[in-house]
Amino acid sequence: MTQPIDTSIYAAVTAAIQGEAKRILSEGQVTAIVGYAAARRKGSAQPIVISQPDDAQKLIFTPACVNNLAVYLTKAKKEIPKTGKIGIVVKGCDLKALAGLMGESQLKRENLYLIGVPCAGVLGSTIQPDTELTSDSIAPKCTECNERMPPECDFVPAVQVPVNQGLEKKYAAEIARLEALTPQERWAYWKEQFSKCIKCYACRQVCPFCFCEQCLCDRNKPQMVETTPRPAGNFAWHIVRAMHLAGRCAGCAECERVCPMDIPLNLLNRKMAKELKELFEHEAGFEVQEKGPLNSFTDKDDQSFIK
């Protein structure tokens, strides 16, 4: 049954973000702010970087503010952090990505001014940006989100996030369904999904953690992963991608959102997150951790699978 989702707080959130942005820009606390602004189509939103106090009124927060802006601080706009202290508008999931990037020494907390957003959820797809937010149109990641108030930000609008009563956890349900299948059925499922991939690498481009200057998957001496969009290379790409993000992925689901072929990428990410939690009690969170689960160890780690 479709339930509406209360996003009435977003007006107050928008006003508060604008006020704060104007203040910190005019006081010179930050040199630029990365946030969201209305885009051309009705209801749509797009990332924006502002550096003038007068532009603060352009900032908004709506259910169409889907992007994880953390990516703008690692590669897309590498020059931004160099200009000085940067303000950034973050949802809870985006903040986890920032925490991860700080743990990997890509960013420094003291160079950021975090404007946290109390978030009731965003749209799963912005193809129709003017869609109302409901239990159907909400992004699957939001059905599993437990951090609607980003903690330890420099500024968070003082509004109360309405609780969403019992949304069905979409990834958990799908993972359970796949786990119950036989290996052959699972292989068939992923083979079909992966063979859709056109190797546009949009998923890699949008991921805040895919910041390597040269991706293993682009190298050709030796070539580890076939680059043509054929089933074999696709399979390898997806396994390598999932593996390289295991223990790092913040769960922002940007990869899945941008995939033009609708491949459920975040399903693999969630599955790995679940396994790493079971194996090593690791979870992506807001705490800056110096070492992730796959670059640390204990001498008591499970080795029941090793002879």
Add this chain to the structure above:
Amino acid sequence: MHPEKPKHDFEPKIIAFVCTWCTYAGADLAGTSRMQYPPNVRVLKFPCTGRIDPVFILKAFQQGADGVLVSGCHPGDCHYIAGNFHARRRFAAFRKLLEFVGVDLNRLQFSWVSAAEGGKWVEVVTELTEKVRSMGPMVEFKELALEEQWSGAIDTPELKEAYEQI
């Protein structure tokens, strides 16, 4: 004289990724001690299990391996101190990923074999070879490698129509 070699219908191809300090030396010991083990295994040596990237395993399967063995020093014995501890975590995670995409984990074996354990090397290799032999060839990855995205066949109405308009 060598003992009579049994003939099999299917000889699996096993790729072993081993660390040079322990398992490779262990395999060497098995050889110099003239122990017999299935010749199905192709040994690739690495400085340490910490250098064995999961993508190597993937590549091995894609290139036609029916089974893969990864083996190195026992925990605490790694010559780079912690390489095998890191590898242990990485492969624990990688196994879960492979399992989730539908790969039969019986084809993938991990072991600790020290330089003194020639006997254990023989045991591990024999067991994996026999297990994989009974499972038959690993067809999934080979099929993938043979498959083209588009075969060149004009086999759907849309393609036919588009073709005729050229």
